Amino acid sequence: MSLMNNLSTSMISSSSSAFLAPVSFNSRTQSVTVSLKSINIVKCVATPQEQQTAAYKTNVSRNANIAKLQAGYLFPEVARRRVAHLVKYPNAQVISLGIGDTTEPIPDVITSAMAKRSHGLSTLEGYSGYGAEQGEKALRAALASTFYGNLGIEEDDIFVSDGAKCDISRLQVVFGSNVTMAVQDPSYPAYVDSSVIMGQTGQFQKDVEKYANIEYMRCTPENGFFPDLSTVARTDIIFFCSPNNPTGAAATRDQLTRLVQFAKDNGSIIVYDSAYALYISDDKPRSIFEIPGAKEVAIETASFSKYAGFTGVRLGWTVVPKQLLFSDGFPVAKDFNRIVCTCFNGASNISQAGGLACLSPEGLEAMQEVIGFYKENTKIIVETFNSLGFKVYGGQNAPYVWVHFPGRSSWDVFSEILEKTHIVTTPGSGFGPGGEGFIRVSAFGHRENVLEACRRFKQLYN
Structure with a gap:
């Protein structure tokens, strides 16, 4: 076996x-x-x-939300x-x-830094145990200066993690089961599946291939893979990925400006997945925070996976600005910090050494x-x-x-x-x-x- x-x-x-x-x-x-x-x-x-006997069963009911999921991921x-x-x-x-x-090897300047950190763990001077759940200060500072230097994002707005996909699920825990959500159609399936697991949706409707209570924002060649927001119903959370997986479309500055205004008009929160931002080669925004007012309505997730070959190393980050507030005025970042501290012990210190090397000029x-x-x-x-x-x-x-x-x-x-x-x-x-x-x-x-x-x-x- x-x-x-x-x-x-x-x-x-x-x-x-x-x-x-x-x-x-x-x-x-x-x-x-x-x-x-x-x-x-x-x-x-x-x-x-x-020789077979009836399988023993506990008295614990299966999570009905997981049972809603269709086939496998x-x-x-x-x-x-x-x-x-x-x-x-x-x-x-x-x-x-x-x-x-x-598939391509991780550059030596990055793996050398991870190897040095790894070997350091075998010495009294270099050993470290638990680190800050939010990430090491030096890495958070480097992320802030490298990607958000002139956008008003500070190092304590950044939470280092084991990847953007993991943070998407942690954010869903923060939002809970009573929110409504919208998603690009088509889009990365983790958004919908995590929403189903959290109990935010109804049953799967086979005739339309959709879950009830999810707002599917249709993105087609005809609309430039950006939804017609005038036809989109108001939801609490809007998942948006740019450049988009799977279509490869990157939203323009004008489109993201409309998205931010749409969120403000509806009191919604945007979860902006920027995992492919460094692939942008024209003048399209690489961060949602390039759009004025976005810090009041948006969270951004990102990752080293597709930049440095970290799909197996596992390192990403999420930006939750201090200006982002729930309806009662409580900062979203404080709740996310609580979830991170409860459900996560921080990214690997070896991975974080690699992340810091990624952000050096050579990296x-x-x-x-x-x-x-x-x-x-x-x-x-x-x-x-x-x-x-x-x-x-x-x-x-x-x-x-x-x-x-x-x-x-x-x-x-x-x-x-x-x-x-x-x-x-x-x-x-x-x-x-x-x-x-x-x-x-x-x-x-x-x-x-x-x-x-x-x-x-x-x-x-x-």
Whole structure:
């Protein structure tokens, strides 16, 4: 059993360009290959029927909110189908451009700082135990000066964490079950699923593929992937991601100004996910706090995951300005601080050493180089689908390409591509009903694998 579990885990968590062939792992331009032939799969054998007894059950009821969730979380479901495909085609060279997991090595200037901090823990002078739950002072100060230097955000407005996704759930705990929420459609599924788990929603409505009591803000090519706010109902919380995952669209200054005013007019709080902000290459805002008045209505989450390859290292941050108040005048930051102190012991001190190195002049330059590499991948993917006559969105300011297959089920397209090309993508409907008819192609991958994937796309759709 343990061997089978380890095998499944290694498949699911493998890099987004894992191949099946002789084992090799090399530099940025090399492919990654894994062989199943040398692995013995241990099968579980059922206990004979006469020896089985009825399973013992406790008297504890299942959380009814979790029971509302539909199937599995999107990315584990994609991984499950990938594993099933490998079983069916054990010799296939599978290229994963689905889950947004980084593939390029973390720059040495960053890992050296983490190694130094790690080795320091073995000395009396360098050892440290629990740190501040909100993050180390030096890192908070560096984040404030690097990303919010002229925006009025101070270091004590910043909470360092183990990632933006984790903070999204912590924020949901702060808001509780009695709030209403709005979300871009399509958008990162963690917003909706965490809302369901918290009990903020009604049941899933299969006829429209939506949960009751969630305001789905439709984002389409026709509206520039920014919702028509005149048709959006008032909610307490508005989740907004820019550059957007999955569409890759980045909101303009005018659009974010309208969003902030919409929140003010309705007394709402914006949770602004800026996890891909450093991918923006034009004049679009990288932070919601570039918009006047945003500190009174917005929270911002961010992460080192897609900047420095920290998807496994785990380090992010959330900004909760002092000016953001609940209806009774109580600061939101104080409640978030209470949740952080209760539910979290602070980010790893080794990860934080890496984060501080990321923000050094050398670290920032190294991160930009890695981001530039992924953006070149994106350009290759966009040009490929354009050459095949597809309508393609995103790619300019995000590491995702949003490809339109009008009139087709996105899961059917996902299956067709996987079956005929051995490439894993992500079906658009997994990001909400507005994603139906699209697939998301991730640019996270080794260059050789991206080029090979594009060759296969051309072979399939030419």
